[in-house]
Amino acid sequence: MRLKKRFALSLRNNLCFIPDEVYMRMCFKAKLHYEPNFANPKTFNEKLQWCKLHYHNPELTRLADKYGVRSFVEERIGAVYLVPLYGVYGAVEEIDLDKLPEKFVLKCTHDSQSTIVCTNKAKFDFENAKKRLRTALRRNWYWQGREWAYKDITPRIVAEAYLDEPGRETPTDYKFYCFDGKAALVQTDADRFTAHDMQYFTPGWEQRGDIDHEVSDHKPTEKPENYELMLALAEKLATGLPHVRVDLYNIAGKPYFGEMTFYTGGGFDPFYAAEEQPDRLDRELGGELKLPKTSTAGACNER
Template sequence: MKLKKRFTLSLKNNLRFIPDEAYMRMYFKAKLHYEPDFENPKTFNEKLQWYKLNYHNPVLTQLADKYGVRSFVEELVGAEYLVPLYGVYGSVEEIDLEKLPEKFVLKCTHDSQSTFVCTDKTKFDFEEAKRRLRVALGRNWYWQGREWAYLDIVPRVVAEAYLDEPGRETPTDYKFYCFDGKAALVQTDADRFTNHDMQYFTPEWEQRGDIDREISSHNPTEKPENYELMLELSEVLSAGFPHVRVDWYNIGGKPYFGEMTFYTGGVDPFYALEAQPDALDRELGQLFVLPCGESSDEPLGKGGLGDGDA
Protein backbone atom coordinates (compact mmCIF):
# COMPACT_ATOMS: atom_id res chain seq x y z
CA MET A 1 0.00 0.00 0.00
CA LYS A 2 1.35 3.40 -0.96
CA LEU A 3 2.26 5.95 1.73
CA LYS A 4 -0.57 8.29 0.68
CA LYS A 5 -3.14 5.52 1.11
CA ARG A 6 -1.74 4.54 4.50
CA PHE A 7 -1.95 8.16 5.64
CA THR A 8 -5.54 8.41 4.40
CA LEU A 9 -6.53 5.24 6.26
CA SER A 10 -4.97 6.53 9.47
CA LEU A 11 -6.71 9.90 9.10
CA LYS A 12 -10.12 8.31 8.58
CA ASN A 13 -9.60 6.04 11.56
CA ASN A 14 -8.92 9.10 13.74
CA LEU A 15 -12.17 10.78 12.65
CA ARG A 16 -14.40 8.20 14.32
CA PHE A 17 -15.67 10.87 16.74
CA ILE A 18 -17.70 12.36 13.86
CA PRO A 19 -21.23 10.86 13.61
CA ASP A 20 -21.76 8.57 10.63
CA GLU A 21 -24.13 10.74 8.61
CA ALA A 22 -22.09 13.90 9.15
CA TYR A 23 -18.93 12.07 8.14
CA MET A 24 -20.59 10.70 4.99
CA ARG A 25 -21.88 14.12 3.96
CA MET A 26 -18.48 15.69 4.46
CA TYR A 27 -16.63 12.97 2.55
CA PHE A 28 -19.24 12.89 -0.24
CA LYS A 29 -18.97 16.65 -0.80
CA ALA A 30 -15.17 16.50 -0.83
CA LYS A 31 -15.12 13.70 -3.41
CA LEU A 32 -18.02 14.58 -5.71
CA HIS A 33 -18.32 18.35 -5.13
CA TYR A 34 -22.05 18.52 -4.49
CA GLU A 35 -24.32 18.20 -1.47
CA PRO A 36 -25.83 14.70 -1.23
CA ASP A 37 -29.54 14.14 -0.66
CA PHE A 38 -29.84 11.26 1.79
CA GLU A 39 -33.57 11.80 2.39
CA ASN A 40 -34.52 11.47 -1.30
CA PRO A 41 -31.46 9.86 -2.91
CA LYS A 42 -31.41 9.52 -6.70
CA THR A 43 -27.87 8.77 -7.86
CA PHE A 44 -26.05 5.51 -7.22
CA ASN A 45 -23.58 7.24 -4.91
CA GLU A 46 -26.36 8.88 -2.86
CA LYS A 47 -28.17 5.56 -2.50
CA LEU A 48 -24.98 3.83 -1.36
CA GLN A 49 -24.82 6.22 1.59
CA TRP A 50 -28.45 5.44 2.46
CA TYR A 51 -27.54 1.75 2.19
CA LYS A 52 -24.75 2.18 4.74
CA LEU A 53 -26.96 4.05 7.18
CA ASN A 54 -30.12 1.97 6.91
CA TYR A 55 -29.71 -1.44 5.28
CA HIS A 56 -28.49 -3.58 8.18
CA ASN A 57 -29.23 -7.08 6.94
CA PRO A 58 -27.21 -9.32 9.32
CA VAL A 59 -26.18 -11.63 6.46
CA LEU A 60 -23.97 -8.86 5.07
CA THR A 61 -21.40 -9.37 7.82
CA GLN A 62 -20.74 -12.91 6.60
CA LEU A 63 -20.79 -12.05 2.91
CA ALA A 64 -18.43 -9.08 3.20
CA ASP A 65 -15.97 -11.37 5.02
CA LYS A 66 -13.59 -12.82 2.41
CA TYR A 67 -13.48 -16.12 4.29
CA GLY A 68 -17.06 -16.24 5.57
CA VAL A 69 -18.50 -15.77 2.07
CA ARG A 70 -16.93 -19.01 0.84
CA SER A 71 -19.63 -21.21 2.39
CA PHE A 72 -22.33 -19.06 0.76
CA VAL A 73 -20.72 -19.43 -2.68
CA GLU A 74 -20.21 -23.17 -2.19
CA GLU A 75 -23.86 -23.67 -1.25
CA LEU A 76 -25.31 -21.62 -4.09
CA VAL A 77 -23.05 -22.31 -7.07
CA GLY A 78 -20.44 -24.87 -5.99
CA ALA A 79 -16.99 -25.14 -4.43
CA GLU A 80 -15.35 -25.51 -7.85
CA TYR A 81 -15.50 -21.73 -8.28
CA LEU A 82 -13.57 -20.96 -5.08
CA VAL A 83 -9.87 -20.06 -5.16
CA PRO A 84 -7.95 -22.92 -3.44
CA LEU A 85 -7.35 -22.10 0.22
CA TYR A 86 -4.08 -22.90 2.02
CA GLY A 87 -4.84 -21.53 5.47
CA VAL A 88 -6.84 -19.20 7.73
CA TYR A 89 -5.01 -17.35 10.51
CA GLY A 90 -6.11 -15.29 13.48
CA SER A 91 -2.67 -13.69 13.76
CA VAL A 92 0.39 -13.30 11.55
CA GLU A 93 2.39 -15.44 13.99
CA GLU A 94 0.30 -18.44 12.89
CA ILE A 95 1.47 -18.17 9.25
CA ASP A 96 4.14 -20.79 8.47
CA LEU A 97 5.92 -19.72 5.30
CA GLU A 98 7.54 -23.14 4.93
CA LYS A 99 4.14 -24.80 4.57
CA LEU A 100 3.06 -22.48 1.75
CA PRO A 101 3.83 -23.18 -1.91
CA GLU A 102 6.25 -21.14 -4.05
CA LYS A 103 3.43 -18.85 -5.22
CA PHE A 104 0.55 -17.70 -3.02
CA VAL A 105 -1.51 -14.69 -1.92
CA LEU A 106 -1.98 -13.41 1.63
CA LYS A 107 -4.87 -11.07 2.38
CA CYS A 108 -7.02 -9.88 5.24
CA THR A 109 -10.63 -11.01 5.33
CA HIS A 110 -12.05 -7.76 6.71
CA ASP A 111 -10.70 -4.97 4.50
CA SER A 112 -9.89 -4.15 0.87
CA GLN A 113 -6.30 -2.93 1.00
CA SER A 114 -4.20 -5.66 2.61
CA THR A 115 -3.19 -8.06 -0.16
CA PHE A 116 0.32 -9.45 -0.63
CA VAL A 117 1.26 -11.48 -3.69
CA CYS A 118 4.20 -13.88 -3.59
CA THR A 119 5.47 -15.23 -6.91
CA ASP A 120 8.94 -16.19 -5.63
CA LYS A 121 9.61 -17.14 -2.01
CA THR A 122 13.29 -16.22 -2.29
CA LYS A 123 12.36 -12.61 -3.10
CA PHE A 124 9.23 -12.24 -0.94
CA ASP A 125 9.67 -9.87 2.01
CA PHE A 126 7.70 -11.95 4.49
CA GLU A 127 8.67 -9.84 7.50
CA GLU A 128 7.38 -6.65 5.86
CA ALA A 129 4.17 -8.44 4.85
CA LYS A 130 3.67 -9.64 8.42
CA ARG A 131 4.31 -6.16 9.80
CA ARG A 132 1.70 -4.58 7.56
CA LEU A 133 -0.79 -7.42 8.05
CA ARG A 134 -0.41 -7.05 11.82
CA VAL A 135 -1.36 -3.37 11.51
CA ALA A 136 -4.32 -4.23 9.27
CA LEU A 137 -5.61 -6.86 11.71
CA GLY A 138 -5.85 -4.14 14.36
CA ARG A 139 -7.92 -1.87 12.12
CA ASN A 140 -11.73 -1.96 11.90
CA TRP A 141 -12.53 -1.26 8.24
CA TYR A 142 -15.92 0.17 9.19
CA TRP A 143 -14.31 3.47 10.14
CA GLN A 144 -12.89 4.07 6.67
CA GLY A 145 -16.25 4.69 5.02
CA ARG A 146 -18.79 3.87 7.76
CA GLU A 147 -19.70 0.74 5.79
CA TRP A 148 -21.93 -1.16 8.21
CA ALA A 149 -21.23 -4.69 6.95
CA TYR A 150 -17.59 -4.47 8.08
CA LEU A 151 -18.31 -3.40 11.65
CA ASP A 152 -18.45 -6.89 13.22
CA ILE A 153 -16.22 -8.92 10.89
CA VAL A 154 -13.60 -10.90 12.82
CA PRO A 155 -10.20 -9.88 11.35
CA ARG A 156 -8.28 -12.82 9.90
CA VAL A 157 -5.69 -13.55 7.22
CA VAL A 158 -6.15 -16.13 4.49
CA ALA A 159 -3.55 -17.74 2.27
CA GLU A 160 -4.89 -18.57 -1.19
CA ALA A 161 -3.55 -19.95 -4.43
CA TYR A 162 -1.84 -17.54 -6.80
CA LEU A 163 -3.91 -17.30 -9.98
CA ASP A 164 -1.57 -17.05 -12.94
CA GLU A 165 -2.94 -15.16 -15.96
CA PRO A 166 -0.41 -15.25 -18.81
CA GLY A 167 1.07 -11.82 -19.54
CA ARG A 168 -0.07 -10.24 -16.29
CA GLU A 169 1.46 -10.03 -12.81
CA THR A 170 -1.99 -10.14 -11.23
CA PRO A 171 -5.15 -11.55 -12.84
CA THR A 172 -7.79 -9.28 -14.36
CA ASP A 173 -10.84 -8.59 -12.16
CA TYR A 174 -14.33 -8.83 -13.63
CA LYS A 175 -16.81 -7.00 -11.40
CA PHE A 176 -20.55 -7.35 -11.94
CA TYR A 177 -22.77 -4.56 -10.56
CA CYS A 178 -25.99 -6.40 -9.70
CA PHE A 179 -29.38 -5.15 -8.55
CA ASP A 180 -31.74 -7.75 -7.06
CA GLY A 181 -30.24 -10.55 -9.09
CA LYS A 182 -29.77 -8.68 -12.37
CA ALA A 183 -26.39 -7.49 -13.64
CA ALA A 184 -26.38 -3.95 -15.04
CA LEU A 185 -22.71 -3.07 -15.48
CA VAL A 186 -19.38 -4.89 -15.70
CA GLN A 187 -16.13 -3.30 -14.51
CA THR A 188 -12.77 -4.71 -15.55
CA ASP A 189 -9.51 -4.02 -13.68
CA ALA A 190 -6.26 -5.07 -15.33
CA ASP A 191 -2.73 -4.67 -13.94
CA ARG A 192 -4.03 -3.13 -10.70
CA PHE A 193 -0.64 -2.67 -9.07
CA THR A 194 1.33 -1.48 -12.12
CA ASN A 195 -0.39 0.17 -15.11
CA HIS A 196 -3.96 0.10 -13.79
CA ASP A 197 -6.60 -0.04 -16.53
CA MET A 198 -10.24 0.19 -15.39
CA GLN A 199 -13.09 0.00 -17.90
CA TYR A 200 -16.88 -0.32 -17.89
CA PHE A 201 -19.04 -2.51 -20.14
CA THR A 202 -22.71 -3.36 -20.50
CA PRO A 203 -23.72 -6.97 -19.73
CA GLU A 204 -23.69 -7.42 -23.54
CA TRP A 205 -19.99 -6.32 -23.49
CA GLU A 206 -20.44 -2.90 -25.09
CA GLN A 207 -17.90 -0.39 -23.76
CA ARG A 208 -19.29 2.40 -21.57
CA GLY A 209 -16.24 4.29 -20.25
CA ASP A 210 -13.90 4.17 -17.26
CA ILE A 211 -13.44 5.72 -13.84
CA ASP A 212 -10.81 8.32 -14.70
CA ARG A 213 -11.45 9.47 -18.25
CA GLU A 214 -14.48 9.67 -20.52
CA ILE A 215 -12.67 7.50 -23.07
CA SER A 216 -10.06 4.98 -21.96
CA SER A 217 -6.53 5.38 -23.27
CA HIS A 218 -6.23 1.58 -23.31
CA ASN A 219 -7.64 -0.87 -25.82
CA PRO A 220 -11.00 -2.35 -24.79
CA THR A 221 -10.66 -5.35 -22.50
CA GLU A 222 -11.33 -8.55 -24.43
CA LYS A 223 -14.46 -10.45 -23.53
CA PRO A 224 -13.24 -13.47 -21.53
CA GLU A 225 -13.98 -17.08 -22.30
CA ASN A 226 -17.03 -18.33 -20.41
CA TYR A 227 -18.14 -14.74 -19.77
CA GLU A 228 -21.80 -15.80 -19.90
CA LEU A 229 -21.15 -18.29 -17.08
CA MET A 230 -19.65 -15.54 -14.88
CA LEU A 231 -22.69 -13.38 -15.61
CA GLU A 232 -25.08 -16.20 -14.71
CA LEU A 233 -23.24 -17.04 -11.48
CA SER A 234 -23.19 -13.37 -10.46
CA GLU A 235 -26.93 -13.10 -10.85
CA VAL A 236 -27.50 -16.24 -8.78
CA LEU A 237 -25.33 -14.94 -5.92
CA SER A 238 -26.86 -11.45 -5.98
CA ALA A 239 -30.52 -12.50 -5.98
CA GLY A 240 -32.48 -10.90 -3.14
CA PHE A 241 -30.06 -8.04 -2.46
CA PRO A 242 -30.91 -4.47 -3.55
CA HIS A 243 -27.30 -4.07 -4.69
CA VAL A 244 -24.11 -6.07 -4.53
CA ARG A 245 -21.04 -6.21 -6.75
CA VAL A 246 -19.86 -9.76 -7.46
CA ASP A 247 -16.20 -10.10 -8.47
CA TRP A 248 -14.52 -12.84 -10.50
CA TYR A 249 -11.21 -13.87 -12.02
CA ASN A 250 -11.09 -15.87 -15.24
CA ILE A 251 -8.08 -18.16 -15.67
CA GLY A 252 -7.95 -20.17 -18.88
CA GLY A 253 -11.71 -19.87 -19.25
CA LYS A 254 -12.37 -21.05 -15.66
CA PRO A 255 -14.16 -18.52 -13.42
CA TYR A 256 -12.91 -18.09 -9.85
CA PHE A 257 -14.93 -16.15 -7.28
CA GLY A 258 -13.27 -13.04 -5.83
CA GLU A 259 -15.60 -11.32 -3.38
CA MET A 260 -18.99 -9.69 -2.81
CA THR A 261 -18.97 -5.94 -2.20
CA PHE A 262 -22.07 -4.10 -0.99
CA TYR A 263 -20.61 -0.57 -1.02
CA THR A 264 -18.77 -0.64 -4.32
CA GLY A 265 -16.44 2.33 -4.59
CA GLY A 266 -17.90 3.96 -1.49
CA VAL A 267 -17.97 7.35 -3.22
CA ASP A 268 -16.74 7.29 -6.82
CA PRO A 269 -17.39 9.26 -9.99
CA PHE A 270 -18.63 7.25 -12.97
CA TYR A 271 -17.39 8.65 -16.28
CA ALA A 272 -19.30 7.33 -19.27
CA LEU A 273 -18.89 7.77 -23.01
CA GLU A 274 -22.08 9.81 -23.13
CA ALA A 275 -22.09 13.61 -23.11
CA GLN A 276 -23.13 13.77 -19.45
CA PRO A 277 -20.16 12.65 -17.32
CA ASP A 278 -22.43 11.46 -14.49
CA ALA A 279 -24.72 9.43 -16.77
CA LEU A 280 -23.72 6.11 -15.24
CA ASP A 281 -24.12 7.38 -11.67
CA ARG A 282 -27.71 8.42 -12.44
CA GLU A 283 -28.50 5.34 -14.52
CA LEU A 284 -27.34 2.95 -11.82
CA GLY A 285 -29.24 5.02 -9.26
CA GLN A 286 -32.48 4.34 -11.13
CA LEU A 287 -31.81 0.60 -10.98
CA PHE A 288 -30.93 0.68 -7.28
CA VAL A 289 -34.31 0.12 -5.57
CA LEU A 290 -33.93 0.73 -1.85
CA PRO A 291 -35.92 -1.29 0.71
CA CYS A 292 -39.06 0.39 2.05
CA GLY A 293 -38.92 2.12 5.41
CA GLU A 294 -36.09 3.83 7.23
CA SER A 295 -34.17 0.67 7.99
CA SER A 296 -33.99 -2.92 6.83
CA ASP A 297 -32.62 -5.75 8.92
CA GLU A 298 -34.54 -8.75 7.62
CA PRO A 299 -32.34 -11.44 6.07
CA LEU A 300 -32.55 -11.52 2.28
CA GLY A 301 -30.83 -13.54 -0.38
CA LYS A 302 -30.83 -17.24 -1.10
CA GLY A 303 -28.86 -20.06 0.39
CA GLY A 304 -30.49 -20.70 3.78
CA LEU A 305 -27.67 -19.03 5.67
CA GLY A 306 -27.13 -19.88 9.28
CA ASP A 307 -24.63 -18.31 11.64
CA GLY A 308 -21.90 -18.52 9.00
CA ASP A 309 -18.18 -18.13 9.57
CA ALA A 310 -17.99 -14.42 10.29
Protein backbone atom coordinates in the same frame (compact mmCIF):
# COMPACT_ATOMS: atom_id res chain seq x y z
CA MET B 1 0.47 0.63 0.15
CA ARG B 2 1.88 4.11 -0.37
CA LEU B 3 2.75 6.22 2.67
CA LYS B 4 0.14 8.87 1.77
CA LYS B 5 -2.63 6.27 1.63
CA ARG B 6 -1.52 4.72 4.91
CA PHE B 7 -1.63 8.13 6.56
CA ALA B 8 -5.14 8.75 5.22
CA LEU B 9 -6.37 5.42 6.59
CA SER B 10 -4.84 6.14 9.99
CA LEU B 11 -6.41 9.61 10.06
CA ARG B 12 -9.89 8.26 9.29
CA ASN B 13 -9.60 5.71 12.08
CA ASN B 14 -9.02 8.62 14.46
CA LEU B 15 -12.19 10.41 13.35
CA CYS B 16 -14.54 7.84 14.85
CA PHE B 17 -15.95 10.46 17.22
CA ILE B 18 -17.74 12.13 14.29
CA PRO B 19 -21.31 10.79 13.80
CA ASP B 20 -21.74 8.58 10.74
CA GLU B 21 -24.06 10.83 8.73
CA VAL B 22 -21.96 13.93 9.41
CA TYR B 23 -18.77 12.11 8.41
CA MET B 24 -20.32 10.65 5.28
CA ARG B 25 -21.68 14.03 4.23
CA MET B 26 -18.24 15.61 4.67
CA CYS B 27 -16.54 12.94 2.55
CA PHE B 28 -19.29 13.06 -0.06
CA LYS B 29 -19.00 16.81 -0.62
CA ALA B 30 -15.19 16.67 -0.63
CA LYS B 31 -15.02 13.89 -3.26
CA LEU B 32 -18.11 14.41 -5.40
CA HIS B 33 -18.54 18.18 -5.05
CA TYR B 34 -22.29 18.27 -4.54
CA GLU B 35 -24.59 18.28 -1.54
CA PRO B 36 -25.99 14.77 -1.03
CA ASN B 37 -29.66 14.12 -0.37
CA PHE B 38 -29.76 11.26 2.10
CA ALA B 39 -33.49 11.65 2.80
CA ASN B 40 -34.54 11.23 -0.85
CA PRO B 41 -31.49 9.76 -2.64
CA LYS B 42 -31.46 9.61 -6.43
CA THR B 43 -27.89 8.94 -7.55
CA PHE B 44 -26.04 5.66 -7.07
CA ASN B 45 -23.63 7.23 -4.58
CA GLU B 46 -26.44 8.82 -2.57
CA LYS B 47 -28.23 5.48 -2.39
CA LEU B 48 -25.08 3.69 -1.25
CA GLN B 49 -24.85 6.20 1.61
CA TRP B 50 -28.50 5.48 2.46
CA CYS B 51 -27.71 1.76 2.52
CA LYS B 52 -24.79 2.36 4.87
CA LEU B 53 -27.10 4.24 7.23
CA HIS B 54 -30.25 2.13 6.96
CA TYR B 55 -29.84 -1.22 5.18
CA HIS B 56 -28.43 -3.37 7.98
CA ASN B 57 -29.11 -6.87 6.74
CA PRO B 58 -27.03 -9.08 9.09
CA GLU B 59 -26.15 -11.36 6.16
CA LEU B 60 -24.02 -8.56 4.66
CA THR B 61 -21.41 -9.02 7.39
CA ARG B 62 -20.92 -12.63 6.34
CA LEU B 63 -20.82 -11.77 2.64
CA ALA B 64 -18.31 -8.92 3.04
CA ASP B 65 -16.03 -11.20 5.10
CA LYS B 66 -13.48 -12.66 2.66
CA TYR B 67 -13.44 -15.92 4.63
CA GLY B 68 -17.06 -16.03 5.78
CA VAL B 69 -18.35 -15.56 2.23
CA ARG B 70 -16.77 -18.84 1.13
CA SER B 71 -19.54 -20.89 2.75
CA PHE B 72 -22.16 -18.77 0.97
CA VAL B 73 -20.45 -19.26 -2.40
CA GLU B 74 -20.25 -23.00 -1.79
CA GLU B 75 -23.97 -23.11 -0.95
CA ARG B 76 -25.07 -20.92 -3.85
CA ILE B 77 -22.87 -21.95 -6.81
CA GLY B 78 -20.49 -24.66 -5.52
CA ALA B 79 -17.02 -24.93 -3.99
CA VAL B 80 -15.53 -25.56 -7.44
CA TYR B 81 -15.50 -21.78 -8.04
CA LEU B 82 -13.61 -20.93 -4.84
CA VAL B 83 -9.91 -20.00 -4.93
CA PRO B 84 -8.00 -22.83 -3.15
CA LEU B 85 -7.39 -21.98 0.50
CA TYR B 86 -4.09 -22.78 2.25
CA GLY B 87 -4.83 -21.41 5.71
CA VAL B 88 -6.81 -19.08 7.98
CA TYR B 89 -4.98 -17.22 10.75
CA GLY B 90 -6.00 -15.05 13.69
CA ALA B 91 -2.52 -13.53 13.99
CA VAL B 92 0.56 -13.19 11.78
CA GLU B 93 2.53 -15.42 14.16
CA GLU B 94 0.32 -18.35 13.08
CA ILE B 95 1.52 -18.16 9.46
CA ASP B 96 4.04 -20.90 8.69
CA LEU B 97 5.85 -19.81 5.55
CA ASP B 98 7.42 -23.25 5.10
CA LYS B 99 3.97 -24.79 4.64
CA LEU B 100 2.98 -22.38 1.87
CA PRO B 101 3.79 -23.03 -1.81
CA GLU B 102 6.16 -21.01 -3.98
CA LYS B 103 3.36 -18.65 -5.04
CA PHE B 104 0.49 -17.54 -2.82
CA VAL B 105 -1.61 -14.56 -1.72
CA LEU B 106 -2.10 -13.24 1.83
CA LYS B 107 -4.96 -10.89 2.64
CA CYS B 108 -7.07 -9.79 5.55
CA THR B 109 -10.69 -10.88 5.63
CA HIS B 110 -12.18 -7.71 7.11
CA ASP B 111 -10.83 -4.86 5.00
CA SER B 112 -9.63 -3.66 1.61
CA GLN B 113 -6.12 -2.90 0.32
CA SER B 114 -4.26 -5.41 2.50
CA THR B 115 -3.55 -7.97 -0.24
CA ILE B 116 0.06 -9.19 -0.42
CA VAL B 117 1.18 -11.29 -3.38
CA CYS B 118 4.14 -13.68 -3.30
CA THR B 119 5.41 -15.03 -6.62
CA ASN B 120 8.88 -16.08 -5.42
CA LYS B 121 9.16 -17.30 -1.83
CA ALA B 122 12.97 -17.03 -1.86
CA LYS B 123 12.69 -13.27 -2.46
CA PHE B 124 9.55 -12.69 -0.40
CA ASP B 125 9.94 -10.03 2.34
CA PHE B 126 7.96 -11.89 4.98
CA GLU B 127 8.90 -9.51 7.81
CA ASN B 128 7.52 -6.53 5.92
CA ALA B 129 4.39 -8.53 5.05
CA LYS B 130 3.84 -9.39 8.70
CA LYS B 131 4.24 -5.75 9.68
CA ARG B 132 1.63 -4.64 7.15
CA LEU B 133 -0.77 -7.40 8.16
CA ARG B 134 -0.42 -6.60 11.88
CA THR B 135 -1.38 -3.01 11.15
CA ALA B 136 -4.34 -4.12 9.06
CA LEU B 137 -5.58 -6.52 11.76
CA ARG B 138 -5.75 -3.66 14.25
CA ARG B 139 -7.84 -1.54 11.88
CA ASN B 140 -11.64 -1.68 11.73
CA TRP B 141 -12.37 -0.94 8.08
CA TYR B 142 -15.80 0.38 9.01
CA TRP B 143 -14.29 3.67 10.15
CA GLN B 144 -12.75 4.42 6.74
CA GLY B 145 -16.07 5.13 5.03
CA ARG B 146 -18.65 4.01 7.63
CA GLU B 147 -19.44 0.96 5.49
CA TRP B 148 -21.78 -0.89 7.84
CA ALA B 149 -21.17 -4.40 6.50
CA TYR B 150 -17.53 -4.31 7.70
CA LYS B 151 -18.22 -3.17 11.25
CA ASP B 152 -18.47 -6.57 12.96
CA ILE B 153 -16.28 -8.77 10.76
CA THR B 154 -13.76 -10.79 12.78
CA PRO B 155 -10.25 -9.73 11.63
CA ARG B 156 -8.37 -12.72 10.17
CA ILE B 157 -5.79 -13.48 7.49
CA VAL B 158 -6.24 -16.00 4.71
CA ALA B 159 -3.61 -17.59 2.50
CA GLU B 160 -4.96 -18.44 -0.94
CA ALA B 161 -3.62 -19.82 -4.19
CA TYR B 162 -1.98 -17.38 -6.60
CA LEU B 163 -4.08 -17.20 -9.76
CA ASP B 164 -1.72 -17.07 -12.71
CA GLU B 165 -3.10 -15.47 -15.89
CA PRO B 166 -0.56 -15.63 -18.75
CA GLY B 167 0.68 -12.18 -19.79
CA ARG B 168 -0.65 -10.50 -16.64
CA GLU B 169 1.09 -9.63 -13.38
CA THR B 170 -2.27 -9.95 -11.62
CA PRO B 171 -5.38 -11.68 -12.98
CA THR B 172 -8.05 -9.64 -14.72
CA ASP B 173 -10.94 -8.75 -12.43
CA TYR B 174 -14.48 -8.94 -13.85
CA LYS B 175 -16.81 -6.84 -11.71
CA PHE B 176 -20.55 -7.36 -12.19
CA TYR B 177 -22.75 -4.54 -10.86
CA CYS B 178 -25.94 -6.40 -9.96
CA PHE B 179 -29.32 -5.05 -8.88
CA ASP B 180 -31.98 -7.45 -7.58
CA GLY B 181 -30.02 -10.32 -9.07
CA LYS B 182 -29.52 -8.82 -12.54
CA ALA B 183 -26.28 -7.33 -13.87
CA ALA B 184 -26.50 -3.80 -15.28
CA LEU B 185 -22.81 -3.00 -15.81
CA VAL B 186 -19.56 -4.94 -16.11
CA GLN B 187 -16.17 -3.45 -15.23
CA THR B 188 -12.85 -5.07 -16.10
CA ASP B 189 -9.59 -4.32 -14.28
CA ALA B 190 -6.28 -5.68 -15.56
CA ASP B 191 -2.80 -5.13 -14.09
CA ARG B 192 -4.32 -2.84 -11.45
CA PHE B 193 -1.05 -2.57 -9.47
CA THR B 194 1.07 -1.60 -12.51
CA ALA B 195 -0.33 -0.40 -15.87
CA HIS B 196 -3.96 -0.29 -14.75
CA ASP B 197 -6.38 -1.05 -17.57
CA MET B 198 -10.02 -0.32 -16.59
CA GLN B 199 -12.95 -0.67 -19.00
CA TYR B 200 -16.75 -0.90 -18.86
CA PHE B 201 -19.21 -3.07 -20.78
CA THR B 202 -22.92 -3.78 -20.92
CA PRO B 203 -24.05 -7.23 -19.70
CA GLY B 204 -24.18 -8.14 -23.41
CA TRP B 205 -20.46 -7.23 -23.68
CA GLU B 206 -20.83 -4.04 -25.67
CA GLN B 207 -18.17 -1.54 -24.63
CA ARG B 208 -19.52 1.51 -22.80
CA GLY B 209 -17.67 4.23 -24.68
CA ASP B 210 -19.71 6.90 -22.90
CA ILE B 211 -17.89 6.32 -19.59
CA ASP B 212 -14.86 8.45 -18.85
CA HIS B 213 -14.04 7.39 -15.29
CA GLU B 214 -10.42 6.16 -15.11
CA VAL B 215 -10.93 4.30 -18.39
CA SER B 216 -7.71 3.34 -20.18
CA ASP B 217 -7.06 3.82 -23.88
CA HIS B 218 -6.02 0.19 -24.34
CA LYS B 219 -7.76 -2.02 -26.84
CA PRO B 220 -11.06 -3.43 -25.58
CA THR B 221 -10.84 -6.37 -23.20
CA GLU B 222 -11.67 -9.56 -25.06
CA LYS B 223 -14.89 -11.27 -24.12
CA PRO B 224 -14.10 -14.49 -22.22
CA GLU B 225 -15.21 -17.67 -23.95
CA ASN B 226 -17.19 -18.65 -20.87
CA TYR B 227 -18.60 -15.17 -20.28
CA GLU B 228 -22.24 -16.35 -20.18
CA LEU B 229 -21.32 -18.74 -17.36
CA MET B 230 -19.59 -15.94 -15.44
CA LEU B 231 -22.63 -13.69 -15.87
CA ALA B 232 -24.94 -16.45 -14.66
CA LEU B 233 -22.75 -17.15 -11.61
CA ALA B 234 -22.59 -13.46 -10.67
CA GLU B 235 -26.36 -13.05 -10.96
CA LYS B 236 -27.00 -16.20 -8.93
CA LEU B 237 -24.77 -14.92 -6.13
CA ALA B 238 -26.53 -11.53 -6.27
CA THR B 239 -30.06 -12.95 -6.08
CA GLY B 240 -32.01 -11.64 -3.10
CA LEU B 241 -29.90 -8.48 -2.64
CA PRO B 242 -30.88 -4.93 -3.69
CA HIS B 243 -27.34 -4.33 -4.92
CA VAL B 244 -23.99 -6.05 -4.84
CA ARG B 245 -20.91 -5.98 -7.04
CA VAL B 246 -19.74 -9.53 -7.64
CA ASP B 247 -16.07 -9.85 -8.63
CA LEU B 248 -14.86 -12.89 -10.55
CA TYR B 249 -11.63 -14.06 -12.16
CA ASN B 250 -11.26 -16.23 -15.26
CA ILE B 251 -8.21 -18.49 -15.29
CA ALA B 252 -7.66 -20.91 -18.19
CA GLY B 253 -11.35 -20.89 -18.97
CA LYS B 254 -12.50 -21.44 -15.39
CA PRO B 255 -14.26 -18.75 -13.31
CA TYR B 256 -13.13 -18.13 -9.74
CA PHE B 257 -14.95 -16.09 -7.12
CA GLY B 258 -13.18 -12.95 -5.91
CA GLU B 259 -15.40 -11.03 -3.51
CA MET B 260 -18.76 -9.34 -2.98
CA THR B 261 -18.77 -5.56 -2.56
CA PHE B 262 -21.74 -3.55 -1.35
CA TYR B 263 -20.34 -0.01 -1.42
CA THR B 264 -18.19 0.49 -4.52
CA GLY B 265 -15.65 3.22 -3.81
CA GLY B 266 -17.28 3.67 -0.40
CA GLY B 267 -20.14 5.41 -2.19
CA PHE B 268 -17.81 8.23 -3.21
CA ASP B 269 -16.95 7.12 -6.76
CA PRO B 270 -17.57 9.82 -9.43
CA PHE B 271 -18.62 7.42 -12.24
CA TYR B 272 -17.95 10.13 -14.80
CA ALA B 273 -19.69 9.95 -18.15
CA ALA B 274 -17.84 11.19 -21.24
CA GLU B 275 -20.28 13.96 -22.08
CA GLU B 276 -21.61 17.30 -20.82
CA GLN B 277 -23.49 15.65 -17.92
CA PRO B 278 -20.69 14.06 -15.88
CA ASP B 279 -23.11 12.67 -13.28
CA ARG B 280 -25.33 10.86 -15.81
CA LEU B 281 -23.87 7.42 -15.08
CA ASP B 282 -24.17 8.04 -11.34
CA ARG B 283 -27.87 8.75 -11.91
CA GLU B 284 -28.29 5.85 -14.32
CA LEU B 285 -27.00 3.35 -11.75
CA GLY B 286 -29.02 5.10 -9.09
CA GLY B 287 -32.14 4.31 -11.09
CA GLU B 288 -31.20 0.62 -11.04
CA LEU B 289 -30.91 0.48 -7.25
CA LYS B 290 -34.34 0.02 -5.69
CA LEU B 291 -34.00 0.68 -1.99
CA PRO B 292 -35.61 -1.80 0.40
CA LYS B 293 -38.79 -0.60 2.10
CA THR B 294 -37.51 -1.34 5.59
CA SER B 295 -34.34 -0.14 7.30
CA THR B 296 -33.25 -3.71 8.10
CA ALA B 297 -33.77 -6.99 6.34
CA GLY B 298 -33.33 -10.67 7.03
CA ALA B 299 -31.24 -13.30 5.33
CA CYS B 300 -30.31 -13.25 1.66
CA ASN B 301 -32.85 -15.67 0.22
CA GLU B 302 -32.48 -17.15 -3.24
CA ARG B 303 -35.58 -16.54 -5.32
